[in-house]
Amino acid sequence: MNSVGEFQSARDYLNDSARFGGLLEGYRPREAQLRMADAVAEAIEARGTLLVEAETGTGKTLAYLLPALLSDGPTLVSTGTKSLQDQLFFKDLPMVLKVLGMARKAALLKGRANYLCPYRLELHQEEARFLTRETAEQMQVVAHWAGRTRTGDIAELKQLPEDAPVWPWVTSTADNCLGTECPKYSECPLMNARKEAQEADLVVVNHHLFFADAALRGEGVSELLPSANTVIFDEAHQLPEIAANFFGDSLSTRQVQELGRDALSEAAHSALDLAALNQTVAAVDKACQDLRLSLGEAERRAPWSEVQDTPAVVEAGTALLDALVDLEASLAPQAKTSRGLDACARRAAEQVITLKTILDGSAPNRVYWFETFKRTLVLHSTPLSVAAQLRAQREKHPCTWILTSATLSVAGRFEHLQKRLGLEEADTLRLESPFDFKRQAVFYVPEGMPAPSSPDYTATLTKAMIPVIRAAGGRTFFLFTSHRALREAAGLLRQAQLEYPLLVQGEAGRRELLDNFRSLGNAVLLGTSSFWEGIDVRGETLSCVIIDKLPFGSPGDPVAAARIEHINSSGGNAFRDYQLPQAVLALRQGAGRLIRDPSDTGLLVVGDPRLITKGYGRLFLDSLPGMTRTRKAEVVQRFFTYIANREHLQ
Numbered sequence: 001m002n003s004v005g006e007f008q009s010a011r012d013y014l015n016d017s018a019r020f021g022g023l024l025e026g027y028r029p030r031e032a033q034l035r036m037a038d039a040v041a042e043a044i045e046a047r048g049t050l051l052v053e054a055e056t057g058t059g060k061t062l063a064y065l066l067p068a069l070l071s072d073g074p075t076l077v078s079t080g081t082k083s084l085q086d087q088l089f090f091k092d093l094p095m096v097l098k099v100l101g102m103a104r105k106a107a108l109l110k111g112r113a114n115y116l117c118p119y120r121l122e123l124h125q126e127e128a129r130f131l132t133r134e135t136a137e138q139m140q141v142v143a144h145w146a147g148r149t150r151t152g153d154i155a156e157l158k159q160l161p162e163d164a165p166v167w168p169w170v171t172s173t174a175d176n177c178l179g180t181e182c183p184k185y186s187e188c189p190l191m192n193a194r195k196e197a198q199e200a201d202l203v204v205v206n207h208h209l210f211f212a213d214a215a216l217r218g219e220g221v222s223e224l225l226p227s228a229n230t231v232i233f234d235e236a237h238q239l240p241e242i243a244a245n246f247f248g249d250s251l252s253t254r255q256v257q258e259l260g261r262d263a264l265s266e267a268a269h270s271a272l273d274l275a276a277l278n279q280t281v282a283a284v285d286k287a288c289q290d291l292r293l294s295l296g297e298a299e300r301r302a303p304w305s306e307v308q309d310t311p312a313v314v315e316a317g318t319a320l321l322d323a324l325v326d327l328e329a330s331l332a333p334q335a336k337t338s339r340g341l342d343a344c345a346r347r348a349a350e351q352v353i354t355l356k357t358i359l360d361g362s363a364p365n366r367v368y369w370f371e372t373f374k375r376t377l378v379l380h381s382t383p384l385s386v387a388a389q390l391r392a393q394r395e396k397h398p399c400t401w402i403l404t405s406a407t408l409s410v411a412g413r414f415e416h417l418q419k420r421l422g423l424e425e426a427d428t429l430r431l432e433s434p435f436d437f438k439r440q441a442v443f444y445v446p447e448g449m450p451a452p453s454s455p456d457y458t459a460t461l462t463k464a465m466i467p468v469i470r471a472a473g474g475r476t477f478f479l480f481t482s483h484r485a486l487r488e489a490a491g492l493l494r495q496a497q498l499e500y501p502l503l504v505q506g507e508a509g510r511r512e513l514l515d516n517f518r519s520l521g522n523a524v525l526l527g528t529s530s531f532w533e534g535i536d537v538r539g540e541t542l543s544c545v546i547i548d549k550l551p552f553g554s555p556g557d558p559v560a561a562a563r564i565e566h567i568n569s570s571g572g573n574a575f576r577d578y579q580l581p582q583a584v585l586a587l588r589q590g591a592g593r594l595i596r597d598p599s600d601t602g603l604l605v606v607g608d609p610r611l612i613t614k615g616y617g618r619l620f621l622d623s624l625p626g627m628t629r630t631r632k633a634e635v636v637q638r639f640f641t642y643i644a645n646r647e648h649l650q
Contacts, residue, residue, distance in 0.1 A: 009037075009038075009041060009067075009070070010037035010038075010040070010041055010063070010066035010067040010070060011034050011037055011038055011041075013066055013099060013100070014029055014033060014034055014037055014062065014063075014066065015029050015034070017029065019099050020062075020099060023095050023098065023099065024095070026598075030057075030058065030059055030434050031434075032054065032055075032058045032059075032431040032432065032433075032434055033054075033058055033059040033060075033062065033063045034063075035429070035431060036052055036054055036058060036060060036063035036064070036404075036429065036431055037062075037063040037064075037066055037067055039052060039427075039429050040052070040063060040064050040067045040068070040232075040402055041067035041070075041071070043400050043402055043427065044067060044068070044071045044229070044230050044400045044402075045071075046400075047398065047399060047400050048400060048401075048426075048427060049394065049400070049401040049402075049403075049423060049425070049426040049427065050400075050401070050402050050403070050426060050427045050428070050429065051236070051403050051404075051408055051414055051417070051418070051423065051426050051427070051428045051429070052402065052403070052404040052408075052428075052429045052430075052431065053404070053405065053406065053407065053408040053409050053414070053428075053429070053430045053431065054404055054405075054406060054431045055406050055431060055432055055433035055625070056406050056433050056435065056592050056595060056596060057433045057434050057435045057595075057596075057597075057598065058406075058431050058433065058434065060234070060404050060406075061088065061092050061234070062092070062096065064077075064232050064234075064402060064404060065077075065092065065093065065096045065202075066096060066100070068202060068230055068232060069096060069097070069100060069102070069104050069201070069202060070100070071229060071230065072229060073227070073228070073229025073230070074200065074201055074202065074203065074224070074227055074228050074229060074230075075201070075202045075203070075228065075229060075230040075231075075232065076202075076203050076205060076210075076224055076225070076228045076230070076231045076232070077202065077203070077204050077205070077232045077234065078204075078205050078206060078207050078209075078210045078231070078232070078233050078234065079204065079205075079206050079207070079234045079235060080206070080207055080234065080235030080238050080533075080534060081206060081235075081534055082110060082114070082155070082206055083534075084206075084234070084235065084534065085108065085110070085204055085205070085206045086108075086155070088204050088234075089106065089108045089204045093106050093202070093204070104201045104202065105199065105200045105201050105202075106200055106201065106202045106203070106204070107193070107196045107197040107199075107200035107202075107203045107204070108153075108193070108203075108204050109193050109194065109196075109197045109203055109204070109205050109209065109224075110153065110193070110205075110206065110209060111206075111208060111209045111212065112171065112172050112173065112174065112177065112190050113167070113171050113172075113173065114153055114154055114155065114171075115151075115152045115153060115154065115171065115172075115188075115189040115190040115193065116142070116146055116149070116152040116154060116170060116171065116189050117170060117171050117172040117177070117184075117188070117190075118146065118152075118184040118187055118188065118189075119172075119178065119182050119183060119184040119188075120169065120170055120171070120172060120176070121139075121142065121143065121146060121169075121170045122184070123265060124139065124169045124170065124265070125139065125143060132165065134165060135165045135166050135169065138160055138164055138165065138166035139166055139169065139170070141157070141159065141160060141166075142157065142160070142166060142170050145157050149189075151189060151192075151193065152188075152189020152190070152192070152193075153189070153193075154167065154171065161509075168258065172190070173258075174212075175255070175258075175259070175343070175347045175350075176258075176262050176343055176344075176347070177190075177343070178339045178340065178343055181339040181342075182339070194223065197223075197224055198223060198224065203224055207233070207235070207238060207239065207242045208242060208246075210233075211242055211243050211245075211246035211247070212246055225397045225399075226397065228397065228399050229399055229400065230399060230400040230401075230402065231397075231399060231400065231401050231402070232402045232403075232404070233401075233402070233403045233404070234404055234405070235405050235533075235534070236403035236404055236405045236408065236417075237405040237407050237408055237417070237585055237589070238405075239390075239403070239421060240386060240417070240420040240421060243386040243389070243390060243421075244382050244383055244386050244559070245382065247383050247386050247389050248366070248380060248381050248382035248383055249354050249357065249358065249380070249381045250354075250378055250379060250380045250381070251351060251354045251355055251358065251378070251379050252376055252377065252378040252379075253288035253289075253291065253292055253376050253377045253378075254376050255351070256284060256288055256320070256324065256351060257284070257285055257288055259284075259327070259344060259347050259348060259351065260281035260284045260285060260327065261281075262340070262344055262347075263277065263281060263327065263331060263341070263344045263348075264277060264278065264281055265340075266338055266340035266341045266343075266344055267334075267341065269338065269340070270334055270337055270338050270341055272330075272334050272341070276330065277330055280323070280326050280327050280330050281327065283323045283326065284320070284323040284324060284326075284327055286323075287316065287319045287320035287322075287323040287324075288320060288377075290316040290319060290320075291313070291316040291317055291319075291320050291377060292372065292375065292376065292377040293316075294310070294312040294313045294315070294316040294317075295307060295313065295370065295372050295377065296372070298372070299371075299372050299373055299374065300371070300372055301369065301370070301371045301556075301557065301558055302369065302370060302556075302558055303367065303368065303369050303558040303561070303562070304358065304361050304368035304369055304370055304379070305361065305368065307370070308359070308361060308368075317355075317359045320355065321352065321355050321356060321359065324348060324351055324352050324355060325352055327348050328345065328348035328349050328352055331344050331345035331348055332345050355379070357381065358379045358380070358381050359379075361381075363381070365383060365384050365385070365566070366381050366382060366383055366384065367380075367381075367382050367384060367558060367559050367562035367563075368380070368381050369382070369558035369559065369562075382559050384562060384563055384566050385420070386420075386421070386422075387419065387420060387421060387422030388422060390421050390422045390423075391422035394422075401426075403421075403423070403426075406588075406589075406592055407585050407588040407589050407592065408430075408585075409428075409430055409623075410580075410581045410584045410585065410619065410623055411584070411619050411622040411623050412430060412622075412623075414428045414430075416577075416578075416581035416582075416585075417585075432625075433595075433625060434598070435595050435598060435600075435625075436598075437595065437625040437626050437627045438626055438627065438628055439628075440595055440600060440601050440602070440627075441594060441595055441601065441602055441603070441604060441625070441627040441628070442602075442603050442604070442627060442628045442629075442630060442635065442636065442639045443603075443604045443606075443624065443627040443628065443629045443630070444468075444603060444604070444605045444606075444629075444630055444631070444635070444636050445605075445606055445607075445608075445609070445611050445612060445629075445631055446461075446464050446605070446607060446631065446633070447631050447632075448464075449461060449464070449607055449608070449609045450609075451609070451610075452549045452550075452608055452609075452610065457549075458485045458488045458489055458492075458548065459488065459492060461489075461548055461607040462488070462489045462492045462493065463492065463496075464607075465478070465546055465605065465607075466493070466496050466498070467633065467637075468544065468546070468603070468605060468633075468636055469498065469500065469524055469544065469546075470498075470499075471636060471637050471640040471641075472543045472544035472603065472640055473500075473522055473543070473640075473644075474498075474499075474500030474501070474520075474522035474523055474524050475521070475522055475523070475524075475540065475541060475542055475543040475544060476523075476524045476525070476542075476543070476544040476545070476546060477525050477527065477531065477537075477542060477544070477545045477546070477593055478524060478525070478526045478527075478546045478548075479527055479528070479531060479532055479545065479546065479547050479548065479590050479593075480526065480527070480528050480548045480549075481528070481529075481548060481549045481550075481551050481552075482528065482554075483506070483528055485548055485549075486504070486505060486506075486526050486527070486528055489526060489548075490502065490504045490526050493524065493526075498524065500522050500523060500524050501516075501520050501522070501523040501524070502523070502524050502526070503516055503517055503523050503524065503525040503526070504525075504526045505525075505526060505527040505528060505530070505531065510530055510531070513525060513527070514535065514537070517537065517541065517542075518537060518541055521540075521541055529551075531593075532551070532586065532589050532590040532593070533589040533590075533592070533593075535593055536596055537593070537596065538596045538597045538600060539597065539599075539600065542593065542594070542596075542602065543601065543602045543603065543640075543643065544594075544602055544603045544604075544605070545590065545591065545593050545594045545602065545603070545604050545605070546605040546607070547587065547590050547591070547604075547605065547606045547607070547608075548607050548608070549607065549608045550583055550587060550606070550608045550610055550611070550620065551583050551586035551587055551590065552579055552582075552583045553579060553582055553583070560579075563578060564578065564579065580616055580619060583620075584619055584620055584623045587606070587620055587623070587624070588623055588624065591604050591624055591625070595625075601643050603636060603639060603640070604624075604627060612631075
């Protein structure tokens with residue numbers, strides 16, 4: 001083995017199988033990984049911007065971590081989800097640091113809602129105004145854990161679910177955090193995590209946290225960016241949608257009602273007239289409920305323009321605005337007497353401005369829309385494009401920017417994503433998977449399927465897939481573009497009395513479904529969009545992925561509909577320039593669930609006949625890996641017989 005002094009680059013380390021072999025089973029240098037490591041190192045040296053599409057099996061995490069840690073200056077790595085963030089920090093980073101044998105300090109930073117707020121825990125413990133017995137019991141669990149945690153990261157407390165009702169009572173938001181004025185500031189887990197991040201050589205964040213801060217939401221990343229030498233986005237295909245959410249504005253009835261509850265909690269320790277404040281908060285609560293009811297009982301997403309002139313909605317919206325103005329007026333005179341009341345008065349003023357803007361809904365190049373849930377309502381204002389904001393962000397911080405994902409290109413071209421992210425001048429690199437897809441996988445488009453718009457499409461596809469699922473021995477992801485189709489297929493598969501366990505999205509949490517799928521070994525999992533990406537099931541447990549239709553975005557989605565109208569009215573072609581590339585990227589993500597390892601084998605099925613009958617089908621086919629293709633059911637049967645015989649011999 002070479003000595004540390006002989007290693008000059010990430011390529012040197014990656015080429016040393018002995019070093020990585022002891023930590024990664026079956027490790028061997030991969031040409032695509034070496035090329036990516038070289039490109040990342042060159043971009044860091046030149047302070048450039050680089051887009052790298054590294055298909056499944058490239059090993060992109062090592063290819064960017066090694067050059068980042070070997071370079072000077074702090075690196076900020078942003079991942080798609082908190083679970084990927086934890087995997088990177090607790091699994092991948094320690095391994096790379098061990099291989100390097102260097103002293104490099106790494107830190108993990110999440111959004112404030114992931115950390116215990118000692119002030120709010122104490123405030124609500126003293127007050128004991130809990131909504132339910134369950135919340136009170138959970139408060140005791142949190143209080144016990146609070147005495148022994150080092151990080152205050154609520155992910156440590158595994159005995160409480162992520163959506164436990166206690167969390168809003170014991171964590172802070174940007175709205176209710178008292179900052180340096182907080183009496184518990186010195187022991188604040190969030191502030192301690194930020195301090196560690198400021199002192200680290202490499203900080204792992206997630207996209208939501210990064211863009212919350214880029215949009216001036218004060219989450220702590222802006223303190224890191226000025227000194228960062230390199231910013232790396234993993235799962236970068238998610239950036240356009242996440243950035244649009246954070247560069248927009250939103251206001252939920254839950255936020256408004258939480259403000260009322262917090263105001264009452266803070267007022268209990270002040271000279272405020274509690275009886276009068278109770279009446280004002282009750283009026284805010286009622287106005288929130290009335291606005292939600294004015295939009296009908298059904299849960300939906302729709303443009304605000306559809307309802308904003310409806311008399312009941314106008315009346316309820318005006319009543320909520322008036323009630324919020326009254327709340328702000330009640331809090332303002334007492335704001336300086338208490339840090340908590342000052343924060344509540346500021347929140348009320350901000351909510352009044354946001355609500356006024358959204359109810360009016362007239363700013364150009366934005367789409368105003370709403371979402372209704374069982375008891376709550378969320379109002380949104382979303383920019384139609386984030387390219388200008390992202391370009392400004394990069395110009396403000398002229399460091400190295402690296403964006404990577406398994407799916408950034410459409411038929412090998414990056415223009416679609418470059419345009420959406422304002423990265424037209426960036427360098428690009430596309431690295432194909434090292435897997436032998438021709439040998440490992442079969443791609444099946446069944447014959448005789450009706451048009452996807454046909455009312456019997458889902459039933460026809462589901463019945464055609466029963467022999468396929470049986471040939472695969474279960475071990476199948478059945479992915480849908482709509483919840484309606486998923487429910488219909490679930491009913492038909494239950495009627496068919498399949499001999500394999502059926503796991504259906506909506507009947508259990510995502511993590512529970514995946515854990516069950518892995519442990520059962522022969523299950524059929526039915527899922528929609530949240531199962532199309534970010535899921536890694538290796539080996540024989542997943543041998544078949546069925547995708548019901550080409551994943552074109554719903555034309556009823558208010559943001560997508562507004563973008564389509566904007567592109568077409570500006571002289572563009574929304575189908576060619578937006579809808580088609582988005583669908584190709586989504587299909588590539590879904591297909592990417594199948595082959596995750598050099599020894600994996602499996603079948604990909606896309607039921608949609610438009611792949612063959614429409615001219616644009618060629619764009620989808622050209623964007624998928626080079627699997628053996630067939631339209632014959634007997635070829636599928638032979639493939640699974642071959643797999644079964646091979647597994648038996650092993």
